[in-house]
Amino acid sequence: MRNNMTRLAARAAVLAASLVLLAAAAGAANYPLQVLHPRAAGTAADATGPRISEHHRVFWAYPGIEYNIRAAVIGGAYPYVYSLTNAPAGMTIDAATGTISWPVPPRGATATPTLTVTDQEGTAVSTSWTIRVSADKFLFLDAVNGREFDGAPAGAGTIDNPFKRLRDLYSGSITAAKSVATHANKIVYLKQGRYFIDGLLENVGAYDGYSLGRMPLADGVKPVAWLAYPGQTPIIDGQCVAAAQPMGPRPCNRGAHIAFYGPANNVYWDGLHLTNIAIHGVRTEGAGHYQVFRRGTWNIQGPTVRGANAGMITFFASGGAGSPMGAYTAIQDNVFSDIDGGMCVEMYSVQRILLEDNVCHTVYSSNAMADDGGFFIKGGEMERVTVRSNTFRNMARRAIAGNMLVLRSAEILFNRVYGIHNLSNHTAPGNYDPVALEVNQNGAAGVIHIYRNTFVGRVAVRNTDAADGPFHFTANVIVNDDPGSHITFENVSAPERVVISDNLVGRPNQRMVDAEGNLIGSQKGLIGKRGYQRAGPQ
Numbered sequence: 334m335r336n337n338m339t340r341l342a343a344r345a346a347v348l349a350a351s352l353v354l355l356a357a358a359a360g361a362a363n364y365p366l367q368v369l370h371p372r373a374a375g376t377a378a379d380a381t382g383p384r385i386s387e388h389h390r391v392f393w394a395y396p397g398i399e400y401n402i403r404a405a406v407i408g409g410a411y412p413y414v415y416s417l418t419n420a421p422a423g424m425t426i427d428a429a430t431g432t433i434s435w436p437v438p439p440r441g442a443t444a445t446p447t448l449t450v451t452d453q454e455g456t457a458v459s460t461s462w463t464i465r466v467s468a469d470k471f472l473f474l475d476a477v478n479g480r481e482f483d484g485a486p487a488g489a490g491t492i493d494n495p496f497k498r499l500r501d502l503y504s505g506s507i508t509a510a511k512s513v514a515t516h517a518n519k520i521v522y523l524k525q526g527r528y529f530i531d532g533l534l535e536n537v538g539a540y541d542g543y544s545l546g547r548m549p550l551a552d553g554v555k556p557v558a559w560l561a562y563p564g565q566t567p568i569i570d571g572q573c574v575a576a577a578q579p580m581g582p583r584p585c586n587r588g589a590h591i592a593f594y595g596p597a598n599n600v601y602w603d604g605l606h607l608t609n610i611a612i613h614g615v616r617t618e619g620a621g622h623y624q625v626f627r628r629g630t631w632n633i634q635g636p637t638v639r640g641a642n643a644g645m646i647t648f649f650a651s652g653g654a655g656s657p658m659g660a661y662t663a664i665q666d667n668v669f670s671d672i673d674g675g676m677c678v679e680m681y682s683v684q685r686i687l688l689e690d691n692v693c694h695t696v697y698s699s700n701a702m703a704d705d706g707g708f709f710i711k712g713g714e715m716e717r718v719t720v721r722s723n724t725f726r727n728m729a730r731r732a733i734a735g736n737m738l739v740l741r742s743a744e745i746l747f748n749r750v751y752g753i754h755n756l757s758n759h760t761a762p763g764n765y766d767p768v769a770l771e772v773n774q775n776g777a778a779g780v781i782h783i784y785r786n787t788f789v790g791r792v793a794v795r796n797t798d799a800a801d802g803p804f805h806f807t808a809n810v811i812v813n814d815d816p817g818s819h820i821t822f823e824n825v826s827a828p829e830r831v832v833i834s835d836n837l838v839g840r841p842n843q844r845m846v847d848a849e850g851n852l853i854g855s856q857k858g859l860i861g862k863r864g865y866q867r868a869g870p871q
Contacts, residue, residue, distance in 0.1 A: 363744060363782045364717065366409030366452050369661040369685060370623060371402060371433075371462040378685070383598075383622040383660055388518040390558045390601040390625070391462060393470045395492075395522070396440035399563045400424075400464065401603075403627060404431030405663035405687050407719045409452035411746060412867065419461070420446040430690070438466040468492070472519045472556065474502060476526025476567065490516070495524065499569075502556060503532030503548070511549060520558040523567040523605065530571055530589035537589075545612050546571075551595035552621065561604030566630070573611040573634075590616055596659065597621030606630040607645070612637055612675070614645040619682025619713060624662040635673035637703045642711075643675030650681040650713055658682040658713055665689045672696040674703025680735070682713035689721045694752075697729035709735035710743065718743040722865070725769070726752040726849075732790070734771035737778040745770070745783045749865040751850040753790035768793045769813075772804055776824075784808050787850045787864040789841075793821045794831050802830035810864030811838045812846055837863040 367378045374387040385391075394400035406413055415431040417424065421444040424435040431450070438444075447461040472490040473479075479497030480488030482504065488496040500506050502521060504513040511533050532548045550557055561567055571589050590613040593600050597618045607614045607629065614631055617624060631645040642649075646664065662683055669677035669691065677693035680686065693707040707725045710718055710733075718740065725732035725748070732750045750769040769790030772781060776796030784807040791813050794804060811819040819838040822828060837859060839845045845856050852860050861868025 362408060362410045362452065362454060362456065364408035364742075366413075366450065366456050366458050367407050367685075368448065368450055368458055368460045369405040369407065369663060369687065370625075371404065371448060372460040373462050376460075378661060382685075385623050385661070386599055389599045389623055390520055390560070390603075392464060393520055394435060394438040394464050394466045395471045396466050396468055397437055398522070400433075400435040400438050401563070402433050403663075403665055404433070404448055404450065405625070405661070405665070405689075406431065406450050407685060407687050407717060407744075409450075409456055410454045411721065412453065414451045416449045416451075418447045418449065420444070435464070438464070440466060440468070442466040470520055472496070472502065472516060472521045473524065473562075474499070474521060474528070474567075475524040476528050477524070479524075492522075498531055499528050499548070500531045503550075506531060506533050508533060511551075512554060514554045516556050517554055518599075519556040520560065520601070521556045522560050522562045523569075524562045525565040525567055527568045527570055530569065530591060534589055546589035547592040547613075547616065548589060549592045549594060552593065552597045552599065553595065557593050557597060557599055558601035559603070559605060560601070561628075566604065566606050568606045568608060570608055571610040571614070573609045590614060593617040593621065593624075596657065598623060600624040600626075602626045602629060604628045606632075608633045610634040610645065612641050612643045613647050616644075616647045616649055619648040619650055619659050619680075620657040621659045622661055624659065625665075626667060627663070627665045629667045631667060631669045631677070632671045634671070634675045635703065636699050637674035638700075639703050641674070641703065642679055643703070644679035644709075645669050645672065645675065645677055647676075647679045648681050648683050648686075658684050658715070660684045660686075662686045663689070664691060667691045669693045670695045672705065674698045674700070674705055676704070676706045676709045678707075679709045679711060680715070680718070681711045683715055683718070685717045685719075686715075687719045687721065688723060689719070691723045692726075693723065693732070694726045694728070696727075705729055706731040706734055708733050710737050710740055711735045712738040714739045714741060715743075716741040720745045720748060722747040724748070725750040728753050728767070730767050731771050732769050734768065734774065736775040737773055738775040740778040740781070742779050743781045745781065746785050747865045747867075748786045749850045750787065751789035751846075751848070767791065771795065773797050773801055776801060778802065778804075781805070782807070785863070785865060786810070787846065787866070788812070789846060789850050791815060791821055792819065793823060794825060795823045797822075797825040797827055797830050799827040799830065801827070804831050806831070806833045807835055808863050809836045810846065810850075810852065811836055812841055812843075814840055835863070 371391040449459040451457040473495035475495040479495040482501040637643040769788040787810040
């Protein structure tokens with residue numbers, strides 16, 4: 334029976350793949366199709382790349398609790414079709430997104446499924462990985478019914494006797510607790526309730542723009558894989574209440590954030606709600622490998638100040654030129670909002686990072702002084718940055734931008750940007766007009782492929798000479814009041830480095846798109862050919 338079910342599932346996957354391949358149009362592949370993860374422990378997507386550790390969350394399931402991960406894939410001709418073979422009973426995959434679910438893993442079981450990803454050109458790659466079902470790998474926190482590790486009676490971190498606070502997970506809040514490795518390499522489930530960042534806090538009140546109130550968690554010493562218990566949304570509260578603080582350069586001097594470092598391999602953040610943040614939400618070292626942030630809710634940050642490099646998720650630089658960089662990170666299915674003077678995601682020193690299916694909205698600066706925006710690609714000689722299928726709306730200044738110093742290569746595809754306008758009075762020196770996309774701010778970016786996006790707002794290419802790019806704009810929808818290609822050039826001495834083809838462009842009064850960036854009227858026939866919308870059901 335099980336073999337018959339497996340064959341039927343495989344046939345269904347092939348049929349689904351055929352239908353999707355016929356329904357969706359996409360450009361040719363610019364880079365090889367690669368599965369970043371899941372993959373077998375001790376392997377990497379590139380021959381010389383860092384190898385994924387056996388401690389990564391994708392290799393472990395708790396008995397009877399849903400195992401849920403999402404494949405991270407870059408390159409090839411998007412969109413993809415995902416399928417599974419050799420999967421255990423009950424495991425399924427969403428053929429369109431690569432989300433894998435095993436609702437009830439049996440105690441003591443071991444499974445080795447194979448994932449196959451097929452792109453629009455028919456190129457397919459497969460990878461297998463082994464999942465072990467073991468209670469010993471996991472800890473539990475319950476903010477309502479848990480017990481403190483130093484209480485009477487004491488909590489033990491098990492599902493039947495969970496911890497209550499993040500401090501319990503940290504093994505205290507004094508300096509000595511920073512190096513206590515009792516729970517190293519564990520995977521943590523957080524149940525419903527509100528948690529405060531109450532382990533060791535460093536630099537409380539020291540407003541340096543970076544390390545204000547950080548709770549440091551070193552990879553290999555503290556647990557760095559934190560998951561929401563299925564069906565619940567635990568809240569982590571940074572306790573920055575801006576309304577109670579003066580609206581000056583130090584709006585909140587008691588907020589806290591989480592800092593993964595050392596170099597923060599295997600960080601896995603899934604389904605959590607982080608709120609009330611001063612500068613950073615999660616700040617993680619850019620040299621970390623195989624980091625995952627998915628299904629999170631991130632809201633209420635700031636107000637901050639100029640130069641703070643504030644972000645709900647910030648990948649901070651590990652050092653100067655030649656320092657190690659992290660690889661194979663995925664940021665998927667998150668919602669970022671209500672950010673005052675910061676970014677949804679700020680990136681330094683990362684390679685082969687995927688930002689996919691996120692929503693970033695309501696980002697501004699109330700004091701007209703701080704930096705604010707969506708996804709910012711910053712410094713560190715980054716390669717293969719993929720910004721795919723995200724939605725940006727209600728932004729004050731810049732949706733996809735950053736100094737790109739130095740960005741070696743990137744793909745920006747199938748994103749939707751609308752509602753880019755002045756939400757506040759941006760009059761400080763150095764503020765640009767609101768833009769949906771800004772390319773090559775510091776004149777040091779390499780090749781970038783920008784295709785099948787919808788940009789309702791200005792698109793700007795800056796500071797480009799013969800050593801930059803080329804920047805390829807293909808099959809996008811661009812709506813703004815700028816003339817010609819509707820792509821603004823500023824200080825561009827080598828216009829041939831900007832390659833423009835097959836875009837649909839127009840002014841807002843031409844009513845090409847509706848209020849949410851969807852093609853309307855006579856342009857609806859171009860759905861699946863121009864802009865972010867795919868053919869078939871949306």
